[in-house]
Amino acid sequence: MKDLYQEIILDHNKQPRNCYVMDCAHKSADGHNPLCGDTVKVYLRIEDGVISEISFQGAGCAICTASTSLMTESVKGKTVEEAKDLFDGFHHMLTGVADEQGVDLGKLQVFEGVREYPVRVKCATLAWHTLNAAIDGEDEPATTE
């Protein structure tokens, strides 16, 4: 259980970073995990293909909140392509074959413990599905289904 609720996760849950409504957002998307009721809204400003600003609002469990907070820290200042690579890497870490060398996830590595709790994987990935939906400008709310 210590693998799941590490200090950094508890910290980001208690004090989520980039947690505010963005007034001049270029894009936004809603995400919803129907299994447990986690909801998240991601706001973006993209300038010259770079995510210049990102913020979120939401209500959810500690894994979801921390994951969204850390996601915003990870993608801010990255290009859209780099953000998508991070999503693939993150998703793979949680659901794919272990021990495969992928993109450097940095702080996101802290969610590796979620692999052992399959029921909670969707809590961790909701933020990224929602980010994707925001980037792609989809009208339907993002979901983990």
Place this chain on the structure above:
Amino acid sequence: MTQPAAAAVTPVFDVEAIRADFPVLHQEVHGKPLVYLDNAATTQKPRQVIDAVTHFYEHDCANVHRGVHLLSQRATVAYESARTTIKTHLGAADSREIVFTRGTTEGINLVANSFVRPRLAEGDEVLITGMEHHSNIVPWQLLCAEVGATLKVVPITDDGELELDEFEALLSDRTRIVGVVHVSNALGTVNPVEEMIEMAHAKDIPVLVDGAQAVPHGPVDVQKLDCDFYVFSGHKTYGPTGIGALYGKREHLLDMVPWQGGGDMILSVTWEETQYAEPPHRFEAGTPNIEGAIGLAAALDYLDSLGLDAVAEHESMLLASATEAVLAIPGIRLIGSAEERAGALSFVMDGVHPHDIGTILDTEGVAIRAGHHCAQPVMQRFNISATVRASFGVYNTTDEIDRLVAGLYKVKEVFG
């Protein structure tokens, strides 16, 4: 001189002996002895149920009703005896009033389609309550949308009780059916269904009662309740999944159109005309869940052997202990504080999401449920997305409540 009457023998509720009947309880989860407190989701099965199902597979396996050989006769006798067991357990008058289903959800869908639909016109009303499980909401939503009828909902108080005055006011001359839960799976509230049925009948309105969380916890008497329909699930009452029963007053069943078409629910089939079987077989198309029915009867026999009043008393004690112990933890708020409750204890903890509580409790070997419990409107009523629900069964002990409380303190430790 007359002899004094023999003292009535009260069955001694021996929890340890009961626990010995349930093989699954004796295991470790994440290195700790399992504490199973998710009985409202599904209950564990005693050796007696497992043996009854296995016996069928090993000795009596054949299809029912149509065979001419000995095994088929044994299977049919076992299946129809199971029906009689359910009839007796529910206090019904006639075995023909018991229809086997896949469970509560199918029973409600059956009533919606075969009884209510032909009686429901545009502008008519279906009345349910604000504490229903999705199974007693969605079939009515589907039906009302199809027919152009209105779904009305009795509001609930902040304590999670029904507003009976509102219920009475909502019984209109366009109400064609009332659907009400006997014991709420999310709040634990026990509703005054007998009184509600009397009020509905005064206006000639039939009532369906969802008894899924009532049957496991004490005696049910459908004739005393005078309900028109009563539904429950096998797996919630120590029986197999995929089986349940619908009790329906004979006069209603005789008047109802078939539910599913197929074999076994017919008398004769020609291209010109098909004649349907009498109830209850009219509503049991296809090969039934024979072993499920046998297992369900064994489960009800098991409960009867423990003494239903003793079961109710034991669980009432557990619920009261758990409520007191959990409320003593700082930051806990009860969701569902009705005066009369049974089976389930729902609560939230300040600053910690139920999902996180559930995961940490799991690592301590304690199984509870975190979520909306298929009762999203109830969650919305209390302005929350989810609760932690601990729900009790015949094999739970006060030591297990202590383990739950210790687990909750662990949660507080992790989350500061």
